[in-house]
Amino acid sequence: MRGTVVTMDLRRQIIADGAVLIENDLIAAVAPWSELRAEHPAVPARGSNTDLIVPGYINGHQHLTGDRLIQSSIPDNLLPGEAVFNWVIPIHAEHRPDDDELSATLTLAESLRNGITSTFEAGTVAHPDRVAAAANKLGARLCLGTWGWDVEEGPYAYPVDEVLDRQRQMLNLNLGPLITAWVALVGHDLMSDELVSDAAALARARGVGMTFHMSPTNSDPDSYVARTGKRPMAHLHDLDVLGPTVAISHAVHIDETEVALLVETGTSVISCPWAYLRLGQGMSREFRHLALWQQNGEIALGCDSENAGDMVDAIRTAALFAGLAKDTSVDATIFGAHEALELATIRGAEAMGVSEHLGSIEPGKQADLVVHDRTLLEWIPNSPDPVLQLIWGSDGRSVREVYVAGTRVVEGAQVLGVDLEELAGEAAIASTELLLRSGIEPPSRWPQS
Ligand SMILES: [Zn+2]
Numbered sequence: 001m002r003g004t005v006v007t008m009d010l011r012r013q014i015i016a017d018g019a020v021l022i023e024n025d026l027i028a029a030v031a032p033w034s035e036l037r038a039e040h041p042a043v044p045a046r047g048s049n050t051d052l053i054v055p056g057y058i059n060g061h062q063h064l065t066g067d068r069l070i071q072s073s074i075p076d077n078l079l080p081g082e083a084v085f086n087w088v089i090p091i092h093a094e095h096r097p098d099d100d101e102l103s104a105t106l107t108l109a110e111s112l113r114n115g116i117t118s119t120f121e122a123g124t125v126a127h128p129d130r131v132a133a134a135a136n137k138l139g140a141r142l143c144l145g146t147w148g149w150d151v152e153e154g155p156y157a158y159p160v161d162e163v164l165d166r167q168r169q170m171l172n173l174n175l176g177p178l179i180t181a182w183v184a185l186v187g188h189d190l191m192s193d194e195l196v197s198d199a200a201a202l203a204r205a206r207g208v209g210m211t212f213h214m215s216p217t218n219s220d221p222d223s224y225v226a227r228t229g230k231r232p233m234a235h236l237h238d239l240d241v242l243g244p245t246v247a248i249s250h251a252v253h254i255d256e257t258e259v260a261l262l263v264e265t266g267t268s269v270i271s272c273p274w275a276y277l278r279l280g281q282g283m284s285r286e287f288r289h290l291a292l293w294q295q296n297g298e299i300a301l302g303c304d305s306e307n308a309g310d311m312v313d314a315i316r317t318a319a320l321f322a323g324l325a326k327d328t329s330v331d332a333t334i335f336g337a338h339e340a341l342e343l344a345t346i347r348g349a350e351a352m353g354v355s356e357h358l359g360s361i362e363p364g365k366q367a368d369l370v371v372h373d374r375t376l377l378e379w380i381p382n383s384p385d386p387v388l389q390l391i392w393g394s395d396g397r398s399v400r401e402v403y404v405a406g407t408r409v410v411e412g413a414q415v416l417g418v419d420l421e422e423l424a425g426e427a428a429i430a431s432t433e434l435l436l437r438s439g440i441e442p443p444s445r446w447p448q449s
Contacts, residue, residue: 002033003051003371008346008360010140011339017049022367025405028299030361033039040165046401050388054341055360056117056141056315056368056404058348060270061211061249061302063122064131066092068103073442074307078276080217083279087440092124093155096436099129102430104134105423107416111303112140114313114396115370117404118349118358120270120302121145122249123184123211126156132175138417139409141368143352144186144351145211146170150195154327160195171206178405180208187212187249189223193239194287200241209245211270217281233258235358242267245353249302252276254288255350259295268298268351271343273320275308287328289321290335298355299350301343311395319442322391367406372398374414 005018007030019036021029033049035108047053051085066088067074075086091141095103104125106391126129135142148163158166163185183203185191191199191212199312203210214220214232224232233254236242241284244266251262251269262269269292276283290411293299301311301317309317316342325335342348349359357366372390374382376398381387402410435441 001053001369002045002047002049002369003053004049005030005361006054006341006387008009008055008364009340009362019045019054020053020361020367020369022369022406024404025367025407027361027363027365027367028237029363037420047371050373050382052372052374052390053361054115054370054372054390055345056358056370056402057115057344058118058120058300058352058354058359059111059116059284059303059312060120060247060300060348060352061122061272061304062107062119062312063124063305064104064107064119064410065095066127067307067432068107068303069099069427070267070440070442071106071306072310075445077223079423080219088305088307089154090440091434094164094434095126097127097130097263097435100125101130101134102423102426104131105138105418106427107113107306108135108138108142109418109423110312112138112402112404112409113413113415114315115336115372115399115402116303116312116314116396117141117368117370117402118248118354119143119353120182120211120352121184122213123148123406124188124364126177128148128173129211132173132179135179138415139178139404141178143180143182143209144170144175145182147194148183148185149190150192151190152270160192163195167199169200170205171208182209182211184210185212187214188220188297189227190236194242196236197239199244200239200246203245203346204243207432209247211247211249211369213249214251215253216279218253230362231255231258233261237261237265244298247300247352250276252283252288253280253286256291259288259297261316262292263297265293266298269299270300270351271321272302272304272309272317273312273324275304277320278308278310283390284328287324290325293325293335293339295365296353299343299395306351314344315391315395318419319391319395333375338390341387343375351442367403370399371401371405374398375399378392
């Protein structure tokens with residue numbers, strides 16, 4: 001495979017007119033094109049020196065069900081909590097197994113088309129086997145969770161023992177070669193101390209990761225302080241929950257002590273900046289993720305749900321994170337395109353505990369690769385610094401080919417393994433039926449005739 005290779009290796013080498021040799025599911029060699037061609041004259045080659053080859057992008061937080069079938073339908077002018085409790089939860093409650101598979105197919109297909117090869121599901125899946133079927137059909141890499149909360153009412157809410165049983169069952173499923181599972185709780189103040197402690201112990205005992213939502217707004221800190229006298233991270237630390245295999249989504253409204261606790265314990269934070277901006281949650285005022293990054297904290301990026309970020313695009317997310325870092329610090333020198341690409345690839349892989357096999361283009365790693373087409377208009381003329389151009393001048397729409405574990409899953413900017421027309425027909429029907437069953441009528445702000 002020929003192209004300029006952004007390796008994301010330790011030295012962050014970029015090989016202009018380079019090549020990547022794939023053998024089965026692995027990267028066998030990375031070198032200048034002329035060298036590799038001479039060594040392997042018989043191996044069929046694709047691409048050209050106008051291509052840009054980067055590691056597959058990592059999306060650390062993505063809801064694959066619920067929102068997708070009402071894509072961009074939840075109004076963007078709701079009061080805090082309304083989007084979740086009046087829209088997302090009722091829609092989830094009406095999801096049928098077929099809806100789970102269809103919804104995940106749409107999201108994962110868009111993810112692959114935009115170069116996201118690894119998706120970490122946020123723990124709101126009711127029918128994991130059906131979501132796994134979608135991922136297997138598309139050839140997407142996926143870490144899957146299922147509902148975990150012990151509140152009094154809500155879809156798939158149960159007492160602690162039953163929640164843990166469901167999590168154990170999830171971990172025991174054999175879902176496919178590219179699919180793993182983790183312990184996932186809804187989080188916020190929607191989990192008892194007993195549940196979060198036991199779930200953390202379960203994840204450690206099984207050697208898997210754990211995730212939950214916390215502090216996208218001030219309501220979690222307010223609730224924890226009122227209940228325990230401590231802020232969420234301090235309380236979770238006392239419960240022995242924090243640690244290097246835990247990835248907390250959001251953690252936007254955290255104070256300096258909480259930043260220090262996250263760094264000290266090696267706990268990862270998954271930052272989903274589009275969600276905070278679309279929902280008006282104050283990230284531009286409380287941008288602690290930059291402090292976390294400056295202190296060598298573990299950070300991955302997430303695209304979140306379709307009615308919070310709407311587009312599943314790692315480059316768009318990375319660019320926004322970089323822009324917020326520059327603007328909130330009023331300092332353009334601290335964090336830029338290169339650091340943003342690190343979060344979408346190797347540092348994201350480190351934060352999610354998968355950097356041994358993913359996140360960079362190096363021999364021995366999984367061949368999860370993305371090819372951007374630099375003959376497209378937005379790339380003309382080609383910048384001498386491809387990373388600068390990738391983050392600020394482009395997005396997922398310039399992805400032409402994608403490989404997961406050495407298998408081509410996107411070709412000619414089309415996702416292989418789905419029929420778009422068929423999918424659109426099914427989605428239109430499922431969306432209408434889902435809205436009818438849940439009794440939700442999406443309004444249109446402006447009159448439509
Ligand atoms: Zn979420």
